[in-house]
Amino acid sequence: ASLELGPYSHFMQKEIHEQPRAIADTIEGVIDAGTFSAELFGDDAADVLAGIEGVQILACGTSYYAGMTARYWIEAIAGLPCSVEIASEYRYRDVVANPKHLIITLSQSGETLDTMEALKYAKSLGQERTLSICNVPESAIPRASRLVCYTRAGAEIGVASTKAFTTQLVALFTLTATLAKLRGRLDEAREAEYLDALRHLPGSVQHALNLEPQITAWSEHFAPKEHALFLGRGVHYPIALEGALKLKEISYIHAEAYPAGELKHGPLALVTDAMPVVVIAPNDSLLEKVKSNMQEVRARGGELFVFTDEESQFGPSEGVHVIRAPRHVGVLSPVIHTIPVQLLAYHVALARGTDVDKPRNLAKSVTVE
Numbered sequence: 001a002s003l004e005l006g007p008y009s010h011f012m013q014k015e016i017h018e019q020p021r022a023i024a025d026t027i028e029g030v031i032d033a034g035t036f037s038a039e040l041f042g043d044d045a046a047d048v049l050a051g052i053e054g055v056q057i058l059a060c061g062t063s064y065y066a067g068m069t070a071r072y073w074i075e076a077i078a079g080l081p082c083s084v085e086i087a088s089e090y091r092y093r094d095v096v097a098n099p100k101h102l103i104i105t106l107s108q109s110g111e112t113l114d115t116m117e118a119l120k121y122a123k124s125l126g127q128e129r130t131l132s133i134c135n136v137p138e139s140a141i142p143r144a145s146r147l148v149c150y151t152r153a154g155a156e157i158g159v160a161s162t163k164a165f166t167t168q169l170v171a172l173f174t175l176t177a178t179l180a181k182l183r184g185r186l187d188e189a190r191e192a193e194y195l196d197a198l199r200h201l202p203g204s205v206q207h208a209l210n211l212e213p214q215i216t217a218w219s220e221h222f223a224p225k226e227h228a229l230f231l232g233r234g235v236h237y238p239i240a241l242e243g244a245l246k247l248k249e250i251s252y253i254h255a256e257a258y259p260a261g262e263l264k265h266g267p268l269a270l271v272t273d274a275m276p277v278v279v280i281a282p283n284d285s286l287l288e289k290v291k292s293n294m295q296e297v298r299a300r301g302g303e304l305f306v307f308t309d310e311e312s313q314f315g316p317s318e319g320v321h322v323i324r325a326p327r328h329v330g331v332l333s334p335v336i337h338t339i340p341v342q343l344l345a346y347h348v349a350l351a352r353g354t355d356v357d358k359p360r361n362l363a364k365s366v367t368v369e
């Protein structure tokens, strides 16, 4: 291994393990400030964010899934309608613009052509309130945006994005809480609770990373398979999507994700013992519903691999494998549940002997159409 890799075999593995540090660095500003204030997003931010009536998020790939996750937060916590769209779709659509909506572009590289063009298109429609969440300072997309929030993941080399995704999530959560506060929807107790949740997050991510040996053991079940299904509900549905994307990108196993409630409208027809089913099932308000979705899978002979947390009171049984994160971390739970799906993809790819850091046909940053 090269000097840069240290004890790790691949950049992807190194970057997965850097997440506690990357997240701590990204939230340093808000933790030091001890409050969610508009200034975190630039001097101009209080003006730009005042009076917004909705949010439109634009992104590609993994960044798009960060946006999908944020939609649940923005609507529930900040009370703002939020749409999320793939940049290459938005840019070619006859969009009905609303100048009171905030346009958020998400891009690790800040150079993705479709995202850049979608931003230009939004601006051409009179959308002047623009905010970029980006990992590369002074790249094209932040330069074209009025407000900028830099994630501090550090250089990401593995083509499959990992630490950029979780740092985008914490930046989006910080933005959500800030919007809620500006709109008078965040009382002191709630603000303290969110700051505390952020403060504890790097430690909780480290606990999730410590599950690696158990996930390595699971990877042997997946390596010989050609298909996998990922299920989640609510704010964890985008994490299922991200898990499926990671697995297909680097292991070349065909993987798709469904909101678990939609199982009966199609994918249930595919379930056999040849297709492992991964379920993101933390102890949230949808857990009972997810459990009944899992029974539907089991009844058809599908093998279940469930990521849950301690509070779910959920144990393994015949055909049901369970890995439990130490505790439920509340509103930031999607960040924690990202870790095991990243590790699963990594170890399955290792077992299949693919080129983990440079998967075939894919590029780290797509600057052409």
Ligand code: G6P
Binding pocket: 060, 061, 062, 063, 106, 107, 108, 109, 110, 111, 112, 115, 159, 160, 161, 362, 363, 364, 365, 366
């Ligand atoms: C490529 C990369 C992905 C990334 C996507 C968007 O497809 O392989 O990992 O999620 O581009 O990139 P961005 O830099 O805009 O986040």
